[in-house]
Amino acid sequence: MRNRNIITFFLLVTSYWLLVTIFSGCASEYNLATGREEMLFYSTEKEINLGRSISRQVESKYKLLASDLLQKKINDIGQKIADACDRKDLVYYFKVIDDEEVNAVSLPGGYVYVNKGLIDIASDDELACVMGHEVAHIVARHSIKKLQASMGYMLARILAAQTVENSQAVYGADLAFGQIMLGYSREDELLADKVGVKYADKAGFDPKAMISFLEKLKDVNRKKPIAPLSYGRTHPYISDRIKTVKQELGENITFKDYINSQEE
Template identity: 35%
Template sequence: MWILKRLLFPVLMLSIVSGCAVNKSSIGGFNLISVDEEKQLGDKFAVEIEKQHKVLNDSEVQGFIDGVGKRLLAGVREVDFPYTFQVVQDDSINAFAIPGGHTYVNTGLIKASDSETELAAVMAHEINHVVARHSTRQMTQRYGYALIASILLGNQGELSKLAADMFGKAGTLYYSREMESQADYLGVETMYKAGYNPQGMVTFFNKLEATGQSEPGRISKYFSTHPATKERITSIQEEISKLPPKSYSPDSTSEFSRVKAKTKNL
């Protein structure tokens, strides 16, 4: 029995210690795909995505989304990738980031946001899926490293298939609950550091939760993978309450209003 105790104790301690290490505030973690490979993969996917979605070509909208993206990047922990930001002409409320930092925002998301801060909240969440390298980890788990490696070597057929499967109009890249809660946690931190009031994440998700109850059909697939549940909103609120008080920039700008008005007419 004493042997068992002596053996169990270190194992128990180890699991407690490693349990603490695997927390949402740590972005490290094992990934079979290197940062360089992820960059290459991202560039390949971006070409496919831009065939499958209609990217908006408007200098004012582009300038605005670049501005929000750049400002958020100033608040992330690490910038390993050359991030790009684009608006996709699509009325469903959605935003997604692919490997390597290419980030896409639907016009439907801009229309559903009541302020620049609310839009920034969803973007901050997406950017942090990239910062914590969730998509490559999830892809390796779902499809296996061999398939990813074959795409890196130029397997065009698999590339198109995977791009549609994960990021196409009906595509679904599901993240684990832990990854989602980490992207929320880091998203709050990013907004705070970038001078956006992280409360915008709460107001946006509260609004969506209400819409989800009254008109579930309006909530796109983004919110089926990112449910605005009371539990999620409460934990975001808890993280915000731990932050030292700070004065934030105004929630909205005339630039946002102009861009929003423009997307309404598309």
């Protein structure tokens, strides 16, 4: 009985300090991407540290493409998007993963990874729109808010892991990356599409290229099953996204667009 009381006391004290850690950085600020005042429990500094930890895990599991030329191309396009975005308190990193799957992912703190398979089917304007979408996730802090939504268990464990430099930190990064790869809500994804094309346009690229890219993505998904980490699996139905982007750009919505978005 005594041992049980000691364990209970230890868990209560630990939980208290985890909650103090979480709420000590609590702040309300206006998010330019969402257009709303939002409560954030994760400071920019902590977000950057988390992103750095996750990026190490990504690069230990996935091989970066050994092509300085292509890495430079993606970084050059990405930095133009970063310059056009609404969040200037981060350093942005754009890297290419040597994988044929059509996919891209963003991490907290300014990290964007694009698969070679996506680059192979996309024009520069289309790449800019895709990276605009991923940067929009970062600006809107979608990954951080996703972690906040699962506060108690998930965020507490991640925060605790970030305070040590050992296997627990690796575990915390893995935990966060797993949550991100499960995908965002439909609302978050469509917002990233709308904000992303604005960034692409502001950076000097053709925002309508997002529509042509999504049409290509439709063809890719028709030809083969969607892989576990494919760009299609972690996003809303493509026809729904096309309709949303067209509305954002003032393009005409056809009856076919409407029917496709209902049937997918």
